[in-house]
Amino acid sequence: MKLIVGLGNPGNEYAKTRHNVGFMLVDALADHLNITLWKDKFNAKIAEGRIGSEKILLVKPQTYMNNSGEAVGPLMRWYKLEPEDVIVAHDDMDIPAGTIRIRKKGSSGGHNGIKSLISHLGSENFARVRLGIGRPLPGWSVVNHVLAPFPAEDKQAVDEAVKYLIPAVECIITDGLDVAMNKYNPKKQKKQKIKQEEGVQNG
Incomplete structure (x- = not known):
């Protein structure tokens, strides 16, 4: 069994904000897999399903972002899972809107939701989607940025990223993280950067 956790804040006022892209991906997965039955357990909305032969549990913590681990830790222990069985989808200010990165593990990078998960899971060894x-606009605080809705141009890019990640998450479950990272993590930007650097050097 795998836990697919989307991070976000509960309530309609937060539903379309930048901080809730994790919830958006989990909801898109639920629609894709025709999962409609949600239950409340350990301060989370949970729903069971399958990807291939693997049983999955979709999870939306209801603790608010900064305390996400208070829901995920108990769920992981209740189902007798390891941190490596947990896949977490979350927002990231360090990459442009609509860009995705899949990682095996790592530090919180200053993300309070991830910080809470590391604390309550007792490990950094869980997958990140x-x-x-993107970064806040000039004069905007981080809080104002993450709790604001996406502007139209970013919203389209994020919607496309969510669609792109549905088969990516399925690939993580069926073929493993390494295969999914190799197949779905962006490669073009690296090649373009190398070409640009070569052009500068040759110019």
Whole structure:
């Protein structure tokens, strides 16, 4: 069994904000897999389903972002799972809006939701599906940025990223993280950067 956790804040006022892209991906997965029955357990909305032969549990913590681990830790222990069985989708300011990154593990990178998960899971060894939301505008605080809705141009890019990540998450479950990272993590930007650097050097 795998836990697919989307991070976000509960309530309609937060539903379309940047901080809630994790919830958006989990909801899109639920629609894709025709999962409609949600239950409340350990301060989370949970729903069971399958990807291939693997049983999955979709999880939306209801603790608010900064205390996400208070829901995920008990769920992991209740189902007798390891941190490596947990896949977490969350927003990331360090990459442009609509850009994605899949990682095996790592530090919180200053993300309070991830910080809470590391604390309550007792490990950094859980997969991350990072959805870029970009940096705050000049004069904006981080809080104002993450709790604001996406502007139209970013919203389209994020919607496309969510669609792109549905088969990516399925690939993580069926074929493993390494295969999914190799197949779905962006490669073009690296090649373009190398070409640009070569052009500068040759110019």
